[in-house]
Amino acid sequence: MSTTPQTTPRRATITDVAREAGTGKTSISRYLNGEMSVLSAELRARIEAAIARLDYQPNQMARGLKRGRNRLIGMLVADLTNPYTVEVLQGVEAACHALGLMPLICHAANEVEMERRYLQLLTTYRVEGVIVNALGVREETLRPVGGGGIPAVLVDRSVDGLVTDMVGLDNHAAAELGTRHLLDNGFDDIWFVVQPFEQVSSRRLREAAFREAMSAQDRRGEQHAARGHTVVLDLSDMVEMERTLAELDRAIDAAHNVRGGTGAAGHGGRVALFAANAPVALRLALHLKTRYGDDWQTRVALLSIDDPDWAELTGITTIRQPTYEIGYRAVEFLHERIEGVQTAARDCLLPGELIVRASTLR
Amino acid sequence: MSTTPQTTPRRATITDVAREAGTGKTSISRYLNGEMSVLSAELRARIEAAIARLDYQPNQMARGLKRGRNRLIGMLVADLTNPYTVEVLQGVEAACHALGLMPLICHAANEVEMERRYLQLLTTYRVEGVIVNALGVREETLRPVGGGGIPAVLVDRSVDGLVTDMVGLDNHAAAELGTRHLLDNGFDDIWFVVQPFEQVSSRRLREAAFREAMSAQDRRGEQHAARGHTVVLDLSDMVEMERTLAELDRAIDAAHNVRGGTGAAGHGGRVALFAANAPVALRLALHLKTRYGDDWQTRVALLSIDDPDWAELTGITTIRQPTYEIGYRAVEFLHERIEGVQTAARDCLLPGELIVRASTLR
DNA sequence: CTGTTAGCGCGTTCAA
DNA sequence: TTGAACGCGCTAACAG
Numbered sequence: 122m123s124t125t126p127q128t129t130p131r132r133a134t135i136t137d138v139a140r141e142a143g144t145g146k147t148s149i150s151r152y153l154n155g156e157m158s159v160l161s162a163e164l165r166a167r168i169e170a171a172i173a174r175l176d177y178q179p180n181q182m183a184r185g186l187k188r189g190r191n192r193l194i195g196m197l198v199a200d201l202t203n204p205y206t207v208e209v210l211q212g213v214e215a216a217c218h219a220l221g222l223m224p225l226i227c228h229a230a231n232e233v234e235m236e237r238r239y240l241q242l243l244t245t246y247r248v249e250g251v252i253v254n255a256l257g258v259r260e261e262t263l264r265p266v267g268g269g270g271i272p273a274v275l276v277d278r279s280v281d282g283l284v285t286d287m288v289g290l291d292n293h294a295a296a297e298l299g300t301r302h303l304l305d306n307g308f309d310d311i312w313f314v315v316q317p318f319e320q321v322s323s324r325r326l327r328e329a330a331f332r333e334a335m336s337a338q339d340r341r342g343e344q345h346a347a348r349g350h351t352v353v354l355d356l357s358d359m360v361e362m363e364r365t366l367a368e369l370d371r372a373i374d375a376a377h378n379v380r381g382g383t384g385a386a387g388h389g390g391r392v393a394l395f396a397a398n399a400p401v402a403l404r405l406a407l408h409l410k411t412r413y414g415d416d417w418q419t420r421v422a423l424l425s426i427d428d429p430d431w432a433e434l435t436g437i438t439t440i441r442q443p444t445y446e447i448g449y450r451a452v453e454f455l456h457e458r459i460e461g462v463q464t465a466a467r468d469c470l471l472p473g474e475l476i477v478r479a480s481t482l483r
Numbered sequence: 484m485s486t487t488p489q490t491t492p493r494r495a496t497i498t499d500v501a502r503e504a505g506t507g508k509t510s511i512s513r514y515l516n517g518e519m520s521v522l523s524a525e526l527r528a529r530i531e532a533a534i535a536r537l538d539y540q541p542n543q544m545a546r547g548l549k550r551g552r553n554r555l556i557g558m559l560v561a562d563l564t565n566p567y568t569v570e571v572l573q574g575v576e577a578a579c580h581a582l583g584l585m586p587l588i589c590h591a592a593n594e595v596e597m598e599r600r601y602l603q604l605l606t607t608y609r610v611e612g613v614i615v616n617a618l619g620v621r622e623e624t625l626r627p628v629g630g631g632g633i634p635a636v637l638v639d640r641s642v643d644g645l646v647t648d649m650v651g652l653d654n655h656a657a658a659e660l661g662t663r664h665l666l667d668n669g670f671d672d673i674w675f676v677v678q679p680f681e682q683v684s685s686r687r688l689r690e691a692a693f694r695e696a697m698s699a700q701d702r703r704g705e706q707h708a709a710r711g712h713t714v715v716l717d718l719s720d721m722v723e724m725e726r727t728l729a730e731l732d733r734a735i736d737a738a739h740n741v742r743g744g745t746g747a748a749g750h751g752g753r754v755a756l757f758a759a760n761a762p763v764a765l766r767l768a769l770h771l772k773t774r775y776g777d778d779w780q781t782r783v784a785l786l787s788i789d790d791p792d793w794a795e796l797t798g799i800t801t802i803r804q805p806t807y808e809i810g811y812r813a814v815e816f817l818h819e820r821i822e823g824v825q826t827a828a829r830d831c832l833l834p835g836e837l838i839v840r841a842s843t844l845r
Numbered sequence: 846c847t848g849t850t851a852g853c854g855c856g857t858t859c860a861a
Numbered sequence: 862t863t864g865a866a867c868g869c870g871c872t873a874a875c876a877g
Contacts, residue, residue, distance in 0.1 A: 132609075134853090134854055134855085135854060135855060135856095136854075136855095139864095144863080144864080145863070145864040145865075146854090146855075146856090146864085146865095147856085147857085147863070147864055147865080148862090148863065148864075149855095150855065150856055150857085151856095151863095153855095153856095154856085159862065159863090160862075160863090161862065161863090164862085164863085178603075178606055178607050179607060179854085179855080180548075180607065180609055180853095180854055180855075181604075181607040181608045181609070182544050182547055182548050182553065182608060182609055182854085182855095183548050183853075183854035183855045183856090183869090184854080184855060184856080185544055185855095186542075186544050186545055186548055186853095186854080186855075186869055186870065186871090187854080187855050187856050187857085187868085187869055188855090188856065188857095188869090189869080191544065201563070201569045201572060202566075202569055207563045207564055207569070210563060210590065211592065214590060214592065223604060225587050225588070226587070226588035226589075226590070227588075228572065228576060228588070230573065230576065241540075242543075242585060244540055245540050245541060245542065245543045246543045246544060247494075247542055247543070247544055403792055403793075403796070406796055407795060407796055410796060415798070429793075430765055430793070431765075431791075431792070431793030431796060431797075433769060434765070434768055434769055434772060434793060434797060435793075435796060435797075436777070496869085496870055496871085497870060497871060497872095498870075498871095506847080506848080507847075507848045507849075508848090508870085508871075508872090509847075509848060509849080509872085509873085510846095510847065510848080511871095512871065512872055512873090513847095513872095515871095516872085520846095521846060521847085522846075522847090523846060523847090526846085526847085541870085541871080542869095542870055542871075544870080544871095545853090545869075545870035545871045545872090546870080546871060546872075547853095547871095548853055548854065548855090548869095548870080548871075548872095549852085549853050549870080549871050549872045549873085550853085550871090550872065550873090551853075
């Protein structure tokens, strides 16, 4: 059965259907748009038959060109590798489905240049709006978007100088939640590990909230104050990353021994790493496993924002983001803008949920 | 700085630019298409200025409508949750970039109905071709595609009765590779765990190759023959899944005790589970962890086709698919078809790579 | 070198 | 109820 795939036999157009049905294009158009009340049953039947016979499917491009709207929206994501992104996408798709929109997914693969190109492309294809979860966009890149250009909604991160709707995690509350959890469980040293801030506002916000929660603890006058540190880990630069991890190792060693411990598990200060997101957490877990072996969790506790599916398997505590809802809300916002809503730019901050697992319990 | 996002001020068209530059549309069109040699330097400068002043961006929809090609291809995927899919996507994107194509990603989220809708939509948007990695499509669904319709390339799975190019893993070799590895490492009982076959050819092929490799072992007359079993695990039906897992548990218990062992680790028959893909492997790992605790790997070995990032963390042996290349090749095939290549339908089977980790070593 | 003309496939008056 | 004619934004064929 190795038939040769044959060449495409030019699709039928509305004109073909009109001729086949022995009528004009207008009637076909009306039929397609459901204006049945304006068509005699007889003509409708003929049109139906003609369409079926020709296997006709209206050209959406042409329709869009005509009516000036194509029901297309762009979804620009920075990293599909991050489970967070895929989960948000589910919400986006569900909402689009409900609202009659069609999402075009564009994956920048963490490359700023790609991002720029896709944004350009979405613009020239005249999508009605875009949802952007981007890495390095600055205000200029998004110029054609938001304010003066097509409607835009930002997800997870805001862009300096760009006034648009934004929806994402309540980063402040989430980081505070995680930090409090670690403090309540008696950790002595906590490292907040985050990727280079760059233009990503959520990273900065999470780190700031972490530091704030750590100093709030000081002022509360707990019996012994825990120490907080921030480490910036660049996942895209192997060499730099290894260097940072080695440095972290030394610091952890020092913390383990500071309270006169022998260095064995549970004898020195208790150490926790607070990963700002799942990719960081994964990298840390892999590193810790390499360094301490399979029972690395007895030496260092790991807590992460994001709840990738391996978290359950590894038993690390996480703060799960309401990803589905984030995506859903983003589309709702965008839809309102497309429909012409003119209110001031809105922020929608959704709460994270602490999922306690074995890793952070005493 | 809570400025109100203002309404879209109608984008400039080619006519606007022509007027602004004091010339005709044709010249603008020529400029846009890089036919510089046919334009006086003076006119070109005026056009350039006009374009900049109006921030003009050509409408791709209109262009596509005119020239009959829009450089768009559809990428229909069944499940973005599966890391395999995302990895393939990377290859697809790279190839598209290189060939000047624009991939529209459509995510069916494992729903056959979604799949149908997206396929329909891609068709009506007149994409030049589609890459399909689908769940339940049958020949009818893909009718508009492949043979008589727009060019199509299948990824990972073929569809009965549909004659098109296909690219994916060499399932037979991969399953055999995994099975041989388990046999060589002295496992006594091996369960091949796979999702319901449905229309997914790769599942069937892998299972068949597993069984074949198991019986080939018999004929080789090894000192003691291992027993092979197949389990179908439906991840989408929680109740059914739990039932199947409980059954599997009992069978494993029996195997553990069969050689007079006490049931303690390492005393009975050695047991391995061979997961047909990553989602199955994850589900199995979670279950085993629940049942046996953190040291579940001392009781049961896990091997999986697909190499998700938690595999390294958990230390399970895997067979990594050449995902990037699969995606890249798929686009190359499709591109050839779009350009009119007429050869018979081709199959491209790429080899998997065995990555041995602690889980399956004696 | 440049502009005019005629569509691409479709929706929308407007008159019949 | 029906259909002819015009135009959406753009490209291509043909003059000048």
